[in-house]
Amino acid sequence: MALLEVRDLQIHFRTATAVNRAVDGLSFDIEAGEALAVVGESGCGKSVTSMSILGLLPTPPGKVAGQINFRGRNLLEASERQMRKLRGAEISMIFQEPMTSLNPVFTIGQQIGESVRLHENASRAQAHDRAIEMLRLVGIPSPERRVDEYPHQLSGGMRQRAMIAIALACNPALLVADEPTTALDVTIQAQILDLMQDLRSKVGSAVMLITHDLGVVAEFAERVLVMYAGRKVEEAKVGDLFRTPRHPYTQGLLNAVPKLGSSLTTAEPVRLAEIPGRVPDLSKPLSGCAFADRCPRAQEVCRRIDPALEAKAPGHFAACHFSPREVSAA
Amino acid sequence: MTAPINQTDAEFAAAPDRPQILTPPPQRSRRMALLIEHPTMWIGLILLMLVTLMGIFAPWIATADPSALNPAFRVKPPSADAWFGTDMLGRDIFSRTVYGARVSLVVGAGVAICASVVGLAIGLLSGFIRWADNIVMRIMDGLMSIPAILLAIALMTLMRGGSVFNVILAITIAEIPRVARLTRSVVLSVREQPYVEAGKACGTSTLGIIRRHIMPNTMAPLTVQATYICASAMITEAILSFIGAGMPSSVPSWGNIMAEGRALWQVKPSIVFFPALFLSITVLAVNLLGDGLRDAVDPRLAKQV
Amino acid sequence: MTDAPHLIEVRNLVKRFPIRGGLFSRSVKAVHAVSDVSFHIARGETLSLVGESGCGKSTVGKCLAQLIPLTEGRITLEGKNIAGLGRAEMQPVRKRMNVVFQDPFSSLNPRMTVEELIAEPLRSHRMARTRTERRTRVGDLLEKVGLPRETMVRMPHQFSGGQRQRICIARALASEPDIIICDEAVSALDVSVQAQIINLLMDLQKDLGLALLFISHDLAVVEHMSDRIAVMYLGRIMEIADRDAIFRHPRHPYTKALLSAVPLPDPSAKRDRVVLTGDVPSPIDPPSGCFFRTRCPMATDRCASDVPALRDMGGGQMSACHFAEEV
Numbered sequence: 001m002a003l004l005e006v007r008d009l010q011i012h013f014r015t016a017t018a019v020n021r022a023v024d025g026l027s028f029d030i031e032a033g034e035a036l037a038v039v040g041e042s043g044c045g046k047s048v049t050s051m052s053i054l055g056l057l058p059t060p061p062g063k064v065a066g067q068i069n070f071r072g073r074n075l076l077e078a079s080e081r082q083m084r085k086l087r088g089a090e091i092s093m094i095f096q097e098p099m100t101s102l103n104p105v106f107t108i109g110q111q112i113g114e115s116v117r118l119h120e121n122a123s124r125a126q127a128h129d130r131a132i133e134m135l136r137l138v139g140i141p142s143p144e145r146r147v148d149e150y151p152h153q154l155s156g157g158m159r160q161r162a163m164i165a166i167a168l169a170c171n172p173a174l175l176v177a178d179e180p181t182t183a184l185d186v187t188i189q190a191q192i193l194d195l196m197q198d199l200r201s202k203v204g205s206a207v208m209l210i211t212h213d214l215g216v217v218a219e220f221a222e223r224v225l226v227m228y229a230g231r232k233v234e235e236a237k238v239g240d241l242f243r244t245p246r247h248p249y250t251q252g253l254l255n256a257v258p259k260l261g262s263s264l265t266t267a268e269p270v271r272l273a274e275i276p277g278r279v280p281d282l283s284k285p286l287s288g289c290a291f292a293d294r295c296p297r298a299q300e301v302c303r304r305i306d307p308a309l310e311a312k313a314p315g316h317f318a319a320c321h322f323s324p325r326e327v328s329a330a
Numbered sequence: 331m332t333a334p335i336n337q338t339d340a341e342f343a344a345a346p347d348r349p350q351i352l353t354p355p356p357q358r359s360r361r362m363a364l365l366i367e368h369p370t371m372w373i374g375l376i377l378l379m380l381v382t383l384m385g386i387f388a389p390w391i392a393t394a395d396p397s398a399l400n401p402a403f404r405v406k407p408p409s410a411d412a413w414f415g416t417d418m419l420g421r422d423i424f425s426r427t428v429y430g431a432r433v434s435l436v437v438g439a440g441v442a443i444c445a446s447v448v449g450l451a452i453g454l455l456s457g458f459i460r461w462a463d464n465i466v467m468r469i470m471d472g473l474m475s476i477p478a479i480l481l482a483i484a485l486m487t488l489m490r491g492g493s494v495f496n497v498i499l500a501i502t503i504a505e506i507p508r509v510a511r512l513t514r515s516v517v518l519s520v521r522e523q524p525y526v527e528a529g530k531a532c533g534t535s536t537l538g539i540i541r542r543h544i545m546p547n548t549m550a551p552l553t554v555q556a557t558y559i560c561a562s563a564m565i566t567e568a569i570l571s572f573i574g575a576g577m578p579s580s581v582p583s584w585g586n587i588m589a590e591g592r593a594l595w596q597v598k599p600s601i602v603f604f605p606a607l608f609l610s611i612t613v614l615a616v617n618l619l620g621d622g623l624r625d626a627v628d629p630r631l632a633k634q635v
Numbered sequence: 636m637t638d639a640p641h642l643i644e645v646r647n648l649v650k651r652f653p654i655r656g657g658l659f660s661r662s663v664k665a666v667h668a669v670s671d672v673s674f675h676i677a678r679g680e681t682l683s684l685v686g687e688s689g690c691g692k693s694t695v696g697k698c699l700a701q702l703i704p705l706t707e708g709r710i711t712l713e714g715k716n717i718a719g720l721g722r723a724e725m726q727p728v729r730k731r732m733n734v735v736f737q738d739p740f741s742s743l744n745p746r747m748t749v750e751e752l753i754a755e756p757l758r759s760h761r762m763a764r765t766r767t768e769r770r771t772r773v774g775d776l777l778e779k780v781g782l783p784r785e786t787m788v789r790m791p792h793q794f795s796g797g798q799r800q801r802i803c804i805a806r807a808l809a810s811e812p813d814i815i816i817c818d819e820a821v822s823a824l825d826v827s828v829q830a831q832i833i834n835l836l837m838d839l840q841k842d843l844g845l846a847l848l849f850i851s852h853d854l855a856v857v858e859h860m861s862d863r864i865a866v867m868y869l870g871r872i873m874e875i876a877d878r879d880a881i882f883r884h885p886r887h888p889y890t891k892a893l894l895s896a897v898p899l900p901d902p903s904a905k906r907d908r909v910v911l912t913g914d915v916p917s918p919i920d921p922p923s924g925c926f927f928r929t930r931c932p933m934a935t936d937r938c939a940s941d942v943p944a945l946r947d948m949g950g951g952q953m954s955a956c957h958f959a960e961e962v
Contacts, residue, residue, distance in 0.1 A: 215898030
C-alpha cells in the first residue's frame with residue numbers, strides 16, 4: 001500500500017454562472033520517502049490538488065469527490081478535528097510565499113514550537129529546544145539568536161528555511177511543497193533545493209513538489225506527473241519523462257523552455273517551439289481530449305473520445321490516442 | 331502521424347467518465363442575476379422612486395393646499411378629510427408631508443452632487459500635488475473634527491436666513507471632507523498601479539493620466555459614497571429645520587412639520603409621526619440603494635472567477 | 636566603438652532612494668539602488684540586464700525610461716542628453732522608447748478598451764489625428780502582434796495573460812519607437828505562452844530593427860534573446876559581454892555562480908555547482924570594496940579595500956573582479 005493513494009479525485013467549484021472543473025478524475029500514488037513532482041501551467045489544478053490533500057479547500061464553493069487515502073484512511077471522510085491532528089504532524093505543507101504564510105506577530109521559535117507542542121505534548125522548554133535544533137538542521141546560522149526573531153527580521157531565503165523547519169518539526173511522513181522556490185532568486189533557490197534534498201534523506205519524508213519549473217523537477221524529483229486542464233496527461237520516472245516524453249503536451253512544454261547553453265551553438269537566433277492557443281475554459285464542458293485544440297497530432301477522434309491513461313512503456317503512462325506503445329499493456 | 335484508416339472507435343481507449351459532482355447554477359439573464367444577487371438595491375431603488383414621484387406630483391397627490399390655514403379645523407386626528415390630521419394652524423399634514431418630500435430630495439441630491447464634485451476636485455488635487463496635500467488634508471481634518479451638524483448650524487447662522495440654497499451649501503461644506511479623503515485614498519492607490527506608469531511611459535500628460543486612468547477608478551466608490559452623503563444630508567436638513575436653523579417655517583419640510591408638532595407631541599403624536607415615518611423610509615431607501623451599489627461594484631464580489 | 640553615437644548610452648548612472656525619517660523628514664539614509672552603471676545599446680541590438688531581485692536592474696530600466704529621476708549620471712539618445720529633461724522636451728524622447736512591464740494584468744487599465752489602450756501613445760504623440768486613422772493604426776498593431784483586429788472593442792479582462800502581454804507590446808510599438816524596455820516582460824507567463832511572446836519579440840525586433848533592453852532574472856531566456864548581457868549585483872555591473880562570452884567563459888565569480896544555480900530541465904546533466912552561501916547584503920549599507928565579496932568564494936583582503944573596476948578581458952568582455960583572469 002502506498003503512503004498516499006489518490007483515486008478519481010474531482011475538485012469542482014461553483015461560480016455565479018458555471019461549474020469550474022479544476023481537477024477532474026485524477027489518480028496517483030506517493031510511496032513512502034518518494035519525491036514526486038506535479039508539473040503544469042497555472043490553472044491546471046496542481047495547487048488545488050495539494051490543498052485538498054490537507055483538507056484546506058473551502059467547501060462550498062468547492063466540492064471534492066473521490067478518495068484521498070493516507071495510510072489507507074480516506075481523508076475526505078475525516079472530520080476537521082482529525083485533519084487538524086494530521087496536519088503538521090503527518091502531512092505538512094510549504095507554501096510559495098514565505099512572508100504571507102508566517103505569522104508576523106509570533107517569533108520563529110514560537111511558530112516551530114507550536115506544532116511540536118500541539119502534536120507531541122512537549123513542554124515550552126522542549127519546544128524551544130526543538131525549534132533551535134530544527135533551525136540548525138535547515139542551515140540557519142546562529143539558531144540560538146534567530147529562534148527569538150520575528151519573520152520580518154529574516155531575509156526571503158531564511159524565511160523559506162524557517163517555513164521548512166516548521167513543516168518538518170514533527171517529522172511528517174509527507175511534505176507537500178507548493179512552488180516552494182518560485183518566489184526566490186536562483187542562487188537562493190539552489191540552496192533551498194539542496195536543503196530539501198538533504199533533509200529528505202535525513203528525515204525520510206515523502207515529498208510532493210508542485211511546480212511549473214521543469215528545471216526544478218529535473219533536479220529534485222524521482223517521479224513526475226504532468227497535469228493539463230485538471231487531468232493527468234502523463235506520468236513517468238523523471239529520466240524517462242525528460243528523455244522520451246510521450247504526451248504531445250509534455251513534448252511541447254519541454255521544447256518551449258529555453259535551455260541554458262542551447263542557443264550558443266547557432267549564430268542565428270533560434271525560434272522556440274510554441275504551443276499555439278491557450279488552455280481550455282474549464283467552466284465549459286470538454287469533449288474528448290483536453291489538449292486536442294492545441295495538439296499538432298490531433299485527429300478527429302481526439303475531439304470525440306477522451307483518451308484513457310495507458311501504460312506506454314513500463315512505468316510510463318500517457319493519455320494520448322496516438323502516442324506509440326512500447327509494451328503491450330504493462 | 332495519421333491514424334490507420336480502418337481503426338474503429340472501439341480501438342481507442344476511452345477515459346472513464348468524469349461524473350458531475352456539483353449541479354450547475356441556474357442560467358439567468360444578467361438583469362435577473364443582478365436582481366437576485368442585490369435585492370436590497372432594488373428595494374431601495376423602488377422606494378426611492380416612489381418618494382420621488384410623490385415629490386414631483388405633489389400638487390396632484392396633495393388633498394389640500396399645504397399652506398392653507400383653517401383655524402376652525404385645528405389639531406385634528408387623522409380622518410377621512412385629513413388623512414394624517416391637521417396641525418396647530420389647521421394645515422393638512424398629509425399635503426404638507428407630500429410637499430416635504432421635495433425639500434428632502436432636493437437637499438439630498440444637491441448635497442450629494444455638490445459635495446462629490448468639490449470633494450473629487452480637492453481629493454485629486456491633494457492626491458497629485460505633494461505640497462498641497464499636507465495643507466488641504468489638515469484643513470479637512472479640522473473640518474472633520476467638528477460634528478457635521480454643529481458645523482452646519484454654525485454655517486447657517488453665518489449665512490443668516492434659511493433657503494434651500496443656503497441649506498445645501500451648509501451641509502455640503504460639512505460633507506466635503508469625507509469625499510475628499512475617499513478620493514485622495516483612491517488616487518494614492520491608483521497612481522501606484524503599473525498601468526499608470528505604463529501610461530506615463532506612453533507619453534500621456536498628467537492631465538491625461540488623471541482624466542483617463544484615475545478619474546474612472548474613483549467613480550464607483552464615489553457613487554456609493556454619494557448615496558450615503560445623500561441620506562445623511564436629508565437627516566441633517568431635517569434636524570436643521572427641526573431646530574429652526576434650516577428651511578424657513580413657511581416651506582413645508584419634514585423637519586419643519588415635526589418642529590411644529592413638537593409642543594404637542596405627547597397629545598397629538600400624529601403630527602410628528604407621519605413626517606418622521608416618511609423621512610425614515612426615504613433615508614432607508616437611499617441607504618439600501620447605497621449598500622446594494624457597494625456590493626455590486628465591489629471588485630472582490632464582482633470578479634467571481 | 637564607432638564614431639557615430641550609440642542609440643543609447645548610459646554613463647555612470649547612480650540612483651539613490653532616500654529613506655526619510657526623524658522629526659522633519661530629513662533623509663537619514665539612502666538605498667543605493669544603482670551605483671555607477673555604464674553601458675550602451677546599439678541600434679537593433681538586444682542588451683539584457685540580469686541579476687537577482689534587488690540588484691537594481693529594474694531601476695536602471697525606469698531611469699532610462701524617465702519614469703523616475705536619476706540621482707547622478709548621463710543618459711544620451713543618439714548623443715543627445717535626455718536625463719533630467721522637462722516634460723515638453725521629454726515628449727519626443729518618449730516617442731522613441733517605450734516599456735513593456737512584467738504583469739500584463741495590472742499594466743492595462745481594466746476600464747479601458749483595447750482600442751483606447753493602444754491609442755494612448757498615438758494620442759499623446761499626436762500621431763493619428765482622426766478616429767478612423769487611429770482605428771486603422773490600432774488594428775494594424777493588433778495584427779502585428781498576432782491578435783485579430785476585431786478584438787479592439789474588447790476589455791482587457793476578456794483576454795488571457797499571454798494575449799494581454801501582446802496588447803502591451805502593441806501599445807509599446809504604437810509610437811514607432813527605436814527601443815523597447817522589457818522589464819521582466821515574460822516572467823509572469825506560463826512556459827508555453829512565454830515561448831510565444833519571446834518569439835514575437837524576436838520577430839518584431841528583426842522586422843522593425845528595434846533595440847531591446849531586456850531585463851530579466853531568467854538566464855535561459857536571456858541567453859535565448861540577447862546579443863549582449865550585463866550581469867548586475869547590488870546595483871553594480873559585475874560583468875558585461877557578448878552572449879557567448881558570458882555563457883561560455885564567464886569572467887566573474889558571480890556570473891559563474893548564477894549560471895551554475897539555474898536548474899536544468901535535464902535530469903542526466905549533473906554539474907558541479909557553485910552554491911553561494913548567505914544572502915544579498917542590504918543595499919542601504921553595502922559592503923566596502925567589492926559588493927560581492929561577502930558571498931564570493933574567491934574573496935581576499937584586497938576585495939574588502941579596493942572597489943574593482945570593470946576591466947576589458949579581451950573581445951569586449953568587461954569584468955569587475957580583481958581576479959577575473961583566474962575565474
